[in-house]
Amino acid sequence: MRINRLFDIINYQIATYDKDVALAQKVMGEWKGYSSKDVKFIVDNLGLAFLSAGIKTGEKVAIISENRPEWNFIDLALQQIGAISVPMYPTISAEDYKYIFEHADVKMAFVGSEEIFGKAKIATEQNKIQIMSFDKLPQCTHWEEFMNTGESGNLADLDSLKEQVKSDDLFTIIYTSGTTGRPKGVMLSHRNIIHNLLAVEDRLIVPKGTSKALSFLPLCHIYERTGSFCFMYMGISIYYAESMEKIGDNLKEIQPHVFNTVPRLLEKVYDKIVSKGYELTGLKKSLFFWALNLGLKFEPNKSQGFWYDLQLNIANKIIFSKWREALGGNILQINSGASALQPRLARVFWSAGIPVCEGYGLTETSPVVAVSICNLKDMRIGYVGKLVKEVQVQIAEDGEILVKGPNVMQGYYKQPEMTADAIQNGWFHTGDIGEIHDGGYLKITDRKKEMFKTSGGKYIAPQPMENKFKESSLIEQLIVVGENKNYPAALIVPSFDGLKDYCRHKDIPYTNDAEMIQKPDILEKFEREIEQLNKYFGKWEQVKKFTLLPQPWGIETGELTPTMKLKRKVIHTKFAKEIEELYS
Template identity: 40%
Template sequence: PSLRGLVVIDGQAAAGRYEFPILTAEELRARGKELVEADDGVEERYRTGVHRLRGSDLATIVYTSGTTGEPKGVMLTHDNLLANARATREVITLSENDVALSFLPLSHVFERMLAYRALYDSVTVVFAESLSTVARDLGRVRPTLMTGVPRFYEKFVSAIHDAVDKGPAVRKKIFRWAVGVGRAAVRVELAGRRPSTLLRARRAMADRLVFSKIRERAGGRIRYFISGSAPLAPSVAEFFLARGFNILEGYGLTETSPVVTANAIGATRLGTVGRPLPGVEVRIEPDGEIATRGPNVMLGYYRRPDLTAEVLKEGWFYTGDVGQFDEDGYLTITDRKKDMIVTSGGKKIEPQPLENCLKADPLVAEAVVIGENRRFPAVLIVPDFGRLETEAHARRVEWTTHDDLVSHPAVVGRYQEVVERLNQTLGQFERIKKFAVLPSEFTMERNELTPSMKVRRKVVEDRWKEVIERMYA
C-alpha cells in the first residue's frame, strides 16, 4: 500500500493496469532534470537528507533463497554492508583499473557485495546479457574479476573438456599431459614448496601449449575468480589453479552481509572456505554448528522477531551450518543442520559431503541424497548431459530421448560405478543402497534451483516423488 511508483529499466509497462505511476528510466531522468531546473533548493535538500542517515539505519532488505523453508527478509544496515566491504579489502585488492563481469542476480547478497565493492573501489561492472551468454561475454568484456557459484565453474570445466574430447587424438594427449603437469605444480605450491627446475620448465611448456589458450578464452585478463554460495569441489578449484587462474572460495550468508571467511591470494587451502575476515569472530558450538558475530551481522528478520530470536543470541548469529576448523584456522563446511538425514534406524547422515564426492565425477551435474525416516540412504543423480551424450556416442549407445539414455543398461552401469566408488569410502550405514538417474536437469523455472543455483531439496523430492518411492518399494 505504500508503493509510490515503479521504474522500468528496459521497455514499457502496460498502461492503466496499476494504481501508481510507472515510468521508464528515460522518463525518470527527464523528471529529475525538470525538478532541478524548477527548484534551486532540491539538490541541497537531497544532500541534507543523505547526511542525516546513520550507519545503524536500515539500508536494504534482502530475502534468503529459501532452500530450507520460506524466504525471510534479512534487514541489513549501512554499517553492516560497509563493514563487510572494508573487511573483504584485506583479502582481495581492487582498483579503478579492474573490470567485473556480473551475471548472478542482484537479489542475491553475494552479487550485491560485488556491486558495493565496485562502488567502494571505483571498479567498472559489466552485466552479462544472460546466463547463456556468459561464455561469449567473457571474450567481449575481458574482465579482471568475476564472481560465480560452483555450478558455473563446473560447467566451465565441462565445456573445456568437451571441446578437447571432440578434437584429434594428438590434442587430447597434449591436454592430458599439460593437466598432469599443472596439477603436480599446484600441489607442490599449495604445500608451501617451490616446484623443481624441471617441473617449472614443463609447466612453462604446458602454459604455452594449452593453458594460455584457456585463459584467452576467458578474456585473457582475469585476476580473480571468486566462488561462493555453496561448496566448491577441490578438484574444480585445482583445475583453475593449474591453468594459471586465481580462484578464491569464501563462506557467508545473507544474514552476515554476506562474507564471514575467505581464502586469500597466496594463502589458499583447497577444500576450506578460508579464515575469518578481520573483525569477524567465528566459533564452533558443541554440536558442530557455526556461530559468528561482528559488525556484519544483520539487525534481524523483517517482521519476524520470533525467527530472529532463534538465530541471534547474545550477539552471536547461529548459522545453521555445521563445520570445523583445522589447526591453522581454516574453516571447512560439512553440512546444513536442517539437511541432516536421520534414517528410520536413528543413524545420522550428512548428505552434502556425499553429494560433493559424487559431483566430483565429470558425468554428475547434481546429486541429492535422501533417506529421512527411511531404511537406508538413496540418491537422485542429474547427469551432465553434454558429457554423457559424448560418452554414449563413443560407446555406441543408441538412444532417442533423455529418458532412453538414462535408462540404458550401459549408462546405468556407468553411474553404478560412480556410486560404488563412493560407497567404498563410507561406513555401512552411510552407503548408498539405491540410486536413480534423472532424465532432466534441475531448473529455476521449475523452482528446483534458487536464483543462485542452489538445489531446493523439498521441491526436488516433491517433483520426483514417484521415482523416490520406487527406490524404496
Template identity: 35%
Template sequence: MAKLDFHIVNRIRAQVARLGDRAALRHQAAGQWLDISWREFGAQIHQLALALAGQGLKVQDKVAIFSNNMPRWTIADFATLYNRCVTVPIYPTNTPQQAAYILNDADVRVLFVGEQAQHDAALALADDCPQLERIVVMDESVVLADHPLVCHYRDFIDTYAPQADVAVLARRLDEIRMDDLLTLIYTSGTTGTPKGVMLDYANVASQIESHDQKLALDEGDTSLCFLPLSHVFERAWTFYVLHRGGINCYLSDTNQLKTALPAVKPNVMAAVPRVYEKIYSAVHDKVSRAPLHRKVMFTWAVNMGARMALARQECRPPSWLLQKSYNLADKLVLSKLRDLLGGNIKFMPCGGAKLDESIGRFFHAIGINVKLGYGMTETTATVSCWDDQCFNPDSIGMPMPGAEVKIGENNEILVRGPMVMRGYYNMPEETAKNFTADGFLKTGDAGHFDEHGNLFITDRIKELMKTSGGKYIAPQVIEGAIGKDHFIEQIAVIADTRKFVSALIVPCFETLEAHARELNIKYQDRLELIKHTQIIELIEKRVVELQKDLARFEQVKKFTLLPKAFSMDQGELTPTQKLRRKVIQDRYHQQIEEMYEESHKRSPRPH
C-alpha cells in the same frame, strides 16, 4: 578513512568527483559494449534521486528493484540510497505471488522493474499491493500496459524530478548515518516464509574495510557482473568494485556468459560453485575425447600447475626444475585454459555454496586464483576466505578481519561482528531465535577449526538427513562428489527416514547425446535415451567411481535418471540454484518410491 568515509554513498560521490570521465559501468547495447563514465553515472543517480524525492518518498521509505542486471539497477539502487531510503531487491525470476509478499511485508512505495517479464508480473500483483504508488519500467523496449501506476523510467524522471525540492535531497545527503537501514534482502529460503534481512551502512562499511585488507583490486580493473544483483553476493561485490574505482560490466542474460568472457576480459568476477563445476566438466569432457598425446600433455601440464600451486599454498619457493617445467606447461596448455575466462583474471571470488575441493585445486593448478569465501545474507556476505598464499584448499579459509567466529553446540559455526545483520524485518521472535545469548549469529552450518586457524564446514545442520538406520547424511557432500562429473548436470539426494541413500540425477544431455552418437545409440527423445541400458550402465559406473571415498552408508545405492532439469520456473530451485528439496520430493514422489520398492525390476545399485 574515517568511518563515515566508508559510507557507500560517500564513496560513490567521492569517486564521481575524482574519476570524472573514466569508465564506471559497462553494458551491452546492439551487440556493442558501451561505457558510462563516473560523471554520467553520478548525474544519472542524482536525476533519479530527485525524481524519487519529487514522488514524495521520506527517509527510510522502501523502494524495490525487480529486474535482471543492468546499469539502471545500480543507478536505481544508489538513487534510493541518496534519499536515505531503503532498497528492497527482488529476484527477477520470482513469481507475482512471491514478489507481492515482499512488497507488502516491506511496505514498498515505488517498484522499479526491468524487462517485459517483470513488467507483466508487476501488473499481475499490483491490485494486491495497496501501498504501491508507482511502477517504473527501466527497459525502454518494454511495451507498457495501460495502468495508472506504470510509467517508463525517463517519463518518471521528467515528471517528478522538477517537482523535487533540491534542498531536501542535499540535506538528506548531508545527514546520512551509518545506522540508517540500507537494504532489506529477503532470503529465498529452501523452505518456509522468506525473511527480510536488515543490513545497514555500518554492515557494508565493515565489509569494505575488511576486503581492503585482503584483496588486491585496482582502480580501472573490470568486473563481470552476472550473478543476480538481487543476491547479497553480487550486490556487495558491486559496492566493493565501485568503492575501489573499478569498472562494473553488466550481463543481463547469464546464458551469454561464454561469449561475454572473451569480449570483456574481466580481471575479477564473482561466481558461484556451479559456474566452476560447468567449466571443469566442459574442459574434462573435451579432454576425454582428445587424442592420447593431448590427454598426456594436459595431465602433465595440470600436474605441474598443481605442484606450483601447492608450493604457493605452503609458502615455499619452487625448485628450479619445477619452475622451468611450469613455465613450459603454462605456455603450452595452462594459458589456453585461462583464455576460456578471458585471459586477464587476477582472482575470482567464489561463494554461495561449498566448492568441491578437487575443482578448487584444478583452478589453482591452471593459474586461476579462486578465492573461496564463506558467508550468508545475514553477514553481508563474507565471513571467511582463502588468502592468496598459505591457505588450505580443503577449508573455507580464515575469518575476515573483524569477524569473530567460534564453534558452538552441535559444532555450529557462530559469527559475531560489525558485518552481522541487525535482524529480520518485522520478525523479533525469529531474530532472537537466531542469536545466542552473547550475541553470536547461528549460521546453521556445522564445522571446525584446524590448528592453523583454517575454518572447515562439515555439513548443514538444518539440512542433515537421517536414515531409518539412524545414520546422519549430509546431502551436499554426496551431491558435490557426484555432481562434478561432466555427464551429470544436477543431482538431488534422497535419504531422510529411508533405509539407504538414493538420488534423482539429471544428466548433462549435451555430453550424453555426443556420447550416444559415438556409440551409435538410436533413440527418439531424451526419455528413451536415459532408459537405454548402455546409458544407465555408463552413469552407474561413474557414480560408483565418484563416491568411492564416501562412507558406505553415505553412498547412493539406487538412482533415477530424469529427462528434464530442475528449474526455478517450476519452483525446484531457489534463485541461487539451491535445491528446494520438499518441492522436488513431492513432484517426483512416484519415482522415489519406486527406488525403495523391493519388487522394482531394475535400478542401478552402486556399491
C-alpha cells in the same frame, strides 16, 4: 575521505579515481559507459525525483531487474533520501512479488523488462503501487522520464536529507530466496555493508583504479551487491554481462581482471572445457588430458618437486594458456561463493594460473564471514579461507557456526521471534556446520537442517556427498535422500553433454535423453560411476540405489533457489513417487 553511508562512495570515487567508466552495459550492440560524475548527476536527480514523488525517509521501493547501471542508480538515489530499497529476483513468481510488496509495504517499484512488468502488474492489482521501467515500455513511465521530474528540485534539500542519514540506518530489506517456506526480509544497515566491503578489500589482489570487473550474478543477491560496492570503492569499472548465455563473449570483449561467481557456473565452464578435450584427436587429445591430470594433482601451498613444476610449466604454455584466453586473458582473481566449490575445480583452475578464491557468508552477514587469501602460500583448497577482520566465529557443541560482528544483520523485518531465535546473546546462528582448523581456516561441512538420520540411527551429511558425486563428468545434478530409511539413495540428473561424449567414445548410438537413461548399458555405466565414488564414504553413507531423471532442475521449475541451491523439500515433494520406488 571517510565512508559512513554507502552513497558516500560516489564522492569518494570521484575524488580518488574519477573514472571514465564507472558502470557499463551493452546497448544496441555497443558498450555504453557512465563516468563517476555521470553517476553522481543521475543519482542526485533521481533523489530529487523521489522527493518530488513524495517518497519519504523509511519508505520502501522495490527494484526488480537484471543487472544494469539503472539498478545502481535507483539503489544509490534511495539511500540519499533515507528510503529503503527492496530488491527482488526477476525470476520469482507474481505470487512471490505480491507477498513481498505487501509484507514490506512497498510504495513504488522499478522493473527491468516487459516480462517483469507483466508479473509486477498482476502482483499489484489489489494495491496502488506505481511501477516504473528501465526498458521503454508503452504501459508505464520510463526511469529517465521519472528522473527528469527532479531537475527542478533543490539540491540543498537533498543535501539536508543526506546529512540526516546515519551509518546504522537501515538501507535495504533483502528477502532471502530460502530453500523452504516464505522468504524472510533481512534488514541490513549502511554500516553492515561498509564493514564488509572494507573487510574484503585486502583480499582482492586486483589493482585499484585501473581494473575491470564483469558482473553477472544477480544484484538483488547480497553477494554481488556488496561486491559491486567494493568494486566502486576500489575504482574498479563494472561491466554488466548481457545475459548468462553471453558471458563467454563478454569475457573476451571486456577482458576483465575479476568477477564473482557461484560454483555451478565454474562447473559448467570446466565441463565445457573437458567436453572440447574429448573432441580432440591424437596427440592433441593426449596432451590435453595429460595437462588436466597434472592440474588435478595440484596443491597451491606445497612443493611437488622440480619434475612436476617443469611439466606444469609446459602444460601452462601449450594447454592452459588457451583456458586463460577464453576468460579474456587478464583474469587475476575469481571469487566463488553461495555454495561449496568442488576441490578438483579449485586445483585445476589454480594450476592453470586462474586463481579461484572461495568465500563463505550469508545474507544475514552482509555476506562475507571468511574468504580465501589469494596467493599460493596462503591458499587452502577445501576451506573457505580465513575470517575477515572484526568478525568472530564460534563452533557450537553440535558443530553449528555462530557469527558475531559488525556485519551481522539488524534482524528479520516484522519477525521479532524469528530474529530472537537467529541471534542469541549477540551470536548469529548460521545453520551451517563447520570447523576451524590450524591457522584459522574455516571449513564448511554441511547444513544443519539438511543432515538426516537413516533408520539405523546413522547421520548422513548430504552436501559433501553430492559435491563428490558431481565430480563425475556424467552427473549434472544430484540429491542424496534416505531420511528414516535403511540406506541412502540418490536422484540424478545426468550431464547429457557428458553422456553424449561417453556414447561417442563407446560408439553407442544416441537417440534422445529420455530414451538413453533407460538403456541397460547406460544404467550399468552409472552404477560403475556410483560404485567408484562410494569408496570415498563410510559403508552407512554409500548410495545403494539411484534413479536417473530426464529433465534438469531449474529456478523457473522450482527445484533451485535463485542462487542455484537445491530446494530439498520441493524436490522431495515433486519426486515423491521416484523416491518411494527406490525403497520398494
